[in-house]
Amino acid sequence: MYDEDIVKYFDATENRETREDLIFAVNMVREDKIAIDCGCGSGSDIDYLARSGFTVYGFDVEQESIARCQSRFSGMDNVVLSQSSFTAFDYPQASLVVADASLFFCPSSEFKKVWSNIYRCLLPNGIFCGSFLGKEDTMATPGDNPSVFWPEVTAFEEAEIMGLFKNFEVLRFKTHRSTGKTSQGITHNWHIFQIVAQKPNKSKHSDALPDMAALASAEKI
Numbered sequence: 001m002y003d004e005d006i007v008k009y010f011d012a013t014e015n016r017e018t019r020e021d022l023i024f025a026v027n028m029v030r031e032d033k034i035a036i037d038c039g040c041g042s043g044s045d046i047d048y049l050a051r052s053g054f055t056v057y058g059f060d061v062e063q064e065s066i067a068r069c070q071s072r073f074s075g076m077d078n079v080v081l082s083q084s085s086f087t088a089f090d091y092p093q094a095s096l097v098v099a100d101a102s103l104f105f106c107p108s109s110e111f112k113k114v115w116s117n118i119y120r121c122l123l124p125n126g127i128f129c130g131s132f133l134g135k136e137d138t139m140a141t142p143g144d145n146p147s148v149f150w151p152e153v154t155a156f157e158e159a160e161i162m163g164l165f166k167n168f169e170v171l172r173f174k175t176h177r178s179t180g181k182t183s184q185g186i187t188h189n190w191h192i193f194q195i196v197a198q199k200p201n202k203s204k205h206s207d208a209l210p211d212m213a214a215l216a217s218a219e220k221i
């Protein structure tokens with residue numbers, strides 16, 4: 001791990017602009033304003049969610065993230081923080097699950113379990129808002145990569161992402177591709193899928209899990 005880089009990353013993202021997708025997702029939730037921020041980093045999404053009237057359960061595997069968020073949201077009863085991995089976290093029922101640039105680092109051997117937990121914790125009509133790494137991203141290239149600050153990366157084909165959301169209504173889907181320099185000055189190809197999707201209302205659809213077979217080829221990098 002590159003601890004110094006993680007600290008710099010958290011410094012740089014602490015007050016970043018709220019993504020349009022998150023604003024859209026928040027506006028979709030009218031009642032039961034309970035959100036989970038998976039891999040919350042320095043807390044910029046927690047800040048927006050809490051200010052939008054949500055009770056927010058934020059978790060992250062990094063002690064540095066949780067220490068920063070504890071200080072940032074100190075005294076706020078509607079922000080509940082835990083240091084936890086995607087796998088160990090005990091997902092409460094929620095109307096919104098946010099995972100921006102974080103499931104990139106979910107170990108592939110654990111992804112099915114994590115995705116099933118996310119699906120199950122969402123209330124009927126609940127919203128997922130997050131992003132997934134595409135296989136053409138530099139981070140998905142095998143071998144040592146200075147842009148990868150966490151030990152594992154899981155990348156997907158577009159069809160696999162569609163399989164994950166088979167039982168959702170996809171409200172927004174965007175593929176982001178660009179080439180540029182990282183903050184370390186290294187050339188990087190970005191390939192990211194951004195998605196906002198709604199879990200159906202139970203009365204209209206079955207509560208079946210998403211299509212896990214589509215994940216069969218999700219690669220351990």
Ligand SMILES: C[S@@+](CC[C@H](N)C(=O)[O-])C[C@H]1O[C@@H](n2cnc3c(N)ncnc32)[C@H](O)[C@@H]1O
Pocket residue numbers: 013038039040041042043044045059060061062065084085086087099100101102103105106107150
């Ligand atoms: C690229 S950062 C994104 C942070 C935040 N979501 C944001 O948009 O600013 C990825 C985050 O995922 C967290 N993370 C990495 N592996 C994790 C794991 N196995 N379980 C939980 N969080 C993890 C990192 O500590 C980091 O905060």
